[in-house]
Amino acid sequence: MMLARVADSLYWIGRYIERAEHMARLSDVMLNATLDRTEAAYEVAQIAIAAVGEPDPSKAANPYQAALALALDREDAGSITSSLAKARENARQVRDQITTETWERLNLLYLRLTGPNADKAFADGSSTFLHEAIADLHLFKGAADATMSHGEGWRFLLLGVYLERAQLIGRLLEVCFGDARRGPITDHFALTSLLRMSCALEPYLRVYTADIQPRFIQEFLLLDEEFPRSIRFCTSRIEEHLSSLTRHMDVPGQVGPERLAGRLKARLQYADMDELEASGVSAFLSSILDECAAIHRGLYETFVAYPLELRLPA
Amino acid sequence: MDMRDEAGVALSVGPEQVAGEARIMEPAVAPYDEMITPGQDVRPHYAALANRLSTLGAQELSERQRTLERFFLLQGITFTVYGGESSTERIIPTDLLPRIIPSDEWTKIERGLTQRLRALNMFLADIYGDQQILMDGVVPRELVLQAPSYRREMQHLFVPHQAFANVCGSDLIRQPDGSFAVLEDNLRVPSGVSYMLANREASKRVFPGTFRGAGVRSIDRYPDLLLATLKSMAADWRPDPQVVVLTPGVYNSAYFEHAYLARLMGAPLVEGRDLVVHDNRVYMRTTTGLRRVDVIYRRVDDDFIDPLTFRRDSGLGAAGLFNAYRAGAVVICNAPGTGVADDKAVYAYVPEIIRYYLGEDAILPNIETFLCRDPSQLSYVLANLDKLVVKAVGASGGYGMLVGPHSTQAQREEFADALKADPANYIAQPTIQLSTAPCLVDQTIEPRHVDLRPFILCGDKITVTPGALTRVALRKGSLVVNSSQGGGSKDTWVLDDAGELRP
Known part of the structure; x- marks a missing residue:
């Protein structure tokens, strides 16, 4: 049992944290890749720019400026700093619900990124800067895992993390393999960079060795059971947390988001890569993204913004 | 949005607390110094601290001051200053040198505050009940009934243990002769207790050795005493009462304190929009449906708690809350209408109020x-x-x-x-001449004016926490301790009996 508003805030902390981490990683990979002035490097920049939701593809021509804006621009609602500011503001609102250890990690990172030295630190070493931001976010998740009770609040936090992650990875795959793209990516360097953007290079190599193929990448990021950034892994966590949360509900009968999450999990669990390729990965991806959005809505209708008439004591 | 629970600024100063202005005077007599006697000797209870300070250079002291400030920043113990487009977060100026009160002085303060709050609660029960004290002409009738803080709605309402003011923060000052006097009583929604607790955390880090040696009385139990006080206000037939803290929200300058107390008590921190009143019962919206609320520790002013009863434009309370309170289905702490007892004119009658109800002389004098x-x-x-x-x-x-x-x-x-x-x-x-205590100002130790705000809890019994918030006027010569005017705070050590004897 916890306040609906608190659950909402914890959920959004999870989402913003994950978003900030993903954006930091995309910028980092983009900046690293574009140290080479090759056609492939430009392609990587284009993927990154499209994956962060930037409508103007010409931004890829100046990756440093794009990364700087993505990191520190307070005006841009999608920037790392904005995401962290929103995560922290939510954390401030539920300060009584999260542990001091967890709060300190987030607060410290926020103070560093919004402090007077942030611009200089980025200019001095953008890669170090982004690396440290990612490391701090890992510390936050670690502190949350190690110090928060693994109860309802923690589950809402993780629901936010995994839903956001599933949607971000889905979006990245859509950019690379969706119908909107003229042709599939074949360049080895671009494919490696894609794996780096999903933090998947090393785990991928252990499964498929250095044989880097678009089909394997799709299979790994969509259907791998154990890799924490595969969409299958995310949906299985979402299902797990949701079914645990609905167990406490005093409303009888099956509720919305749990059913959706279970179905989505099963779809990914029993999917077959050959069939997917035959019917088109793009359509599959967009249906997954739609279902993630539906789970998000269902979550709100069930736990946060439910109609009072149904819950008043008789 | 005008949402002021207790203070325009975080540290203190509600609309009622304008007494600060009275302190802007030139000294007529030399102020009492907390550490140094007029003969330039160090008072015995400050000896250990003075020794420690003499071994620390200016560099080390400012190093410790930075440690302290970092601790506050990291904990998010900040208040937000809103101005134009941007908003900045600042920490409350905090001085690292503790203010020390020996045990015999504290015993008197404790007795005095207990007596005072007991009498004031009896006074509140009386003026919202039979009004005997007004009949007897001890306090002029129109003084009480015409006060804007007098809430007609509270008349003849049952308040458990007749404890109208459950949390009280009185402002004391030390006069030039060394005796303490009460400057004002804060019975509405007094704030600052989180700074008392946070300052203690910080000063343990800054002066661990001196702290251990001094025999400082612990204030750690404040949160659970507060919770016990609040629970004691619930109806007997609710065996495990649900206590919540009601905050105006994250934009309130004292939000940190609300969250801090909620966290340390393990009570949900609710906003008005989390509460639903149905059939004269108060519920909070949780993830698993509506849950009944028994006791509300509200940090929202009277005016804003219920738009149906008080200010209609308030979005900070819950509609129907006061009716539920009338019906006895929920307890609001502090009770609405307690502000009338800390009114400026009623203040003058407090010694007579004490004599009227308790038949005793006031232990702590008024100004x-x-x-x-x-x-x-x-x-x-x-x-x-x-x-x-x-x-x-x-x-x-x-x-x-x-x-x-x-x-x-x-x-x-x-x-x-x-x-x-x-x-x-x-x-x-x-x-009024406030006493002075040593403070670290620009790497040197100088005397600055201070006051003292202890916190008193009253439910089925009255408890005074052995500690206080000491507010400091950090500007030289200034007598204004309010945080809006360059005031800060420092930790307050109340020594136990054996304290001065320890090595």
Whole structure:
């Protein structure tokens, strides 16, 4: 049992944290890749720019400026700093619900990124800067895992993390393999960079060795059971947390988001890569993204913004 | 949005707390120094700290000051200053040198505060009940009933244990002769207790050795005593009462304190929008449906708790809350309407209120207050306008006030006319000299003026936490301790009996 508003805030902390981490990683990979002035490097920049939701593809021509804006621009609602500011503001609102250890990690990172030295630190070493931001976010998740009770609040936090992650990875795959793209990516360097953007290079190599193929990448990021950034892994966590949360509900009968999450999990669990390729990965991806959005809505209708008439004591 | 639970600024100062202005005087006599005797000796209870300080260089001291500030920043113990487009977060200025109170002085403070709060709660029960004290003419009837803080809605309401004010933060000052006096009682929604607790955390880090040696009484139990006090207010037939803390929200300057107390008590921190009143019962919206609420520790002003009963434009409370309170289905702490007992004019009657209900003399004196409604006191005030501070009873925020020593002849004449026209509306007090305590200012230790705000809890019994918030006027010579005016705070060590004897 916890306040609906608190659950909402914890959920959004999870989402913003994950978003900030993903954006930091995309910028980092983009900046690293574009140290080479090759056609492939430009392609990587284009993927990154499209994956962060930037409508103007010409931004890829100046990756440093794009990364700087993505990191520190307070005006841009999608920037790392904005995401962290929103995560922290939510954390401030539920300060009584999260542990001091967890709060300190987030607060410290926020103070560093919004402090007077942030611009200089980025200019001095953008890669170090982004690396440290990612490391701090890992510390936050670690502190949350190690110090928060693994109860309802923690589950809402993780629901936010995994839903956001599933949607971000889905979006990245859509950019690379969706119908909107003229042709599939074949360049080895671009494919490696894609794996780096999903933090998947090393785990991928252990499964498929250095044989880097678009089909394997799709299979790994969509259907791998154990890799924490595969969409299958995310949906299985979402299902797990949701079914645990609905167990406490005093409303009888099956509720919305749990059913959706279970179905989505099963779809990914029993999917077959050959069939997917035959019917088109793009359509599959967009249906997954739609279902993630539906789970998000269902979550709100069930736990946060439910109609009072149904819950008043008789 | 005008949402002020207790303070325009985080540390203190509600609309009622304008007494700060009275402290802007030149010293007539030398102030009492907390550490040094007039003969330039260190007082015994400060000896250990003085020894420690003599071994620390300016560099080390400012290093420790930075440690302290970092601790506050990291904990998010900040208040937000909103201005234009950007908002900045600042920490409350905190001084690292503790203020030390020996045990015998504390014993007297504790007895005095207990006595005072007991009498004030009896007074509140009386004026919202049979009004015996008004019948007997001890306190003028119109003074109480016409006060804007008197809530007619509270008349003849059952309040458990007759504990109207459950949390009280009184402002004490030390006069030049070394004795403590009460400057004002805060019975509405007093704040600052989180700074008392946070300052203690910080000073343990800064002076661990001295702290251990001094025998400082622990204040750690404040949160669970507060919770026990709140639970004691719930109806007997609710065996495990649900206590919540009601905050105006994250934009309130004292939000940190609300969250801090909620966290340490393990109680949900709710906003008005989390509460639903149905059938005279109060519920909070949780993830698993509606849950019944029994006790609300509200940090929202009377005016804002229920738009159906009080201010209609309030979005900070819950509609129907007061009716549920009337019906006895929920307890609001502090009770609405307690503010009338810390009214400026009622303040002058507190010694008589204590005598009336308890048959005792006040252990802690008031600051001498002249009530201009009394003709002989009026003539004294008129004869000494250049030495006194004259305040209008109903006004706050420094309006309708004459600061005698700083006034011109014309202002005094104007005020004299006003006094004669409506004497009942004015009180006068002598200029007040606060004591000083050592503070670290620009790497050197200098005396600064301080006051003392202890916190008293009252449910089925009265408890005084052995600690306090010491507010500091960090500007040299200033007597204003309010955080809006360059005031800060410092930790307050109350020593136990054996404290001074330990090595």
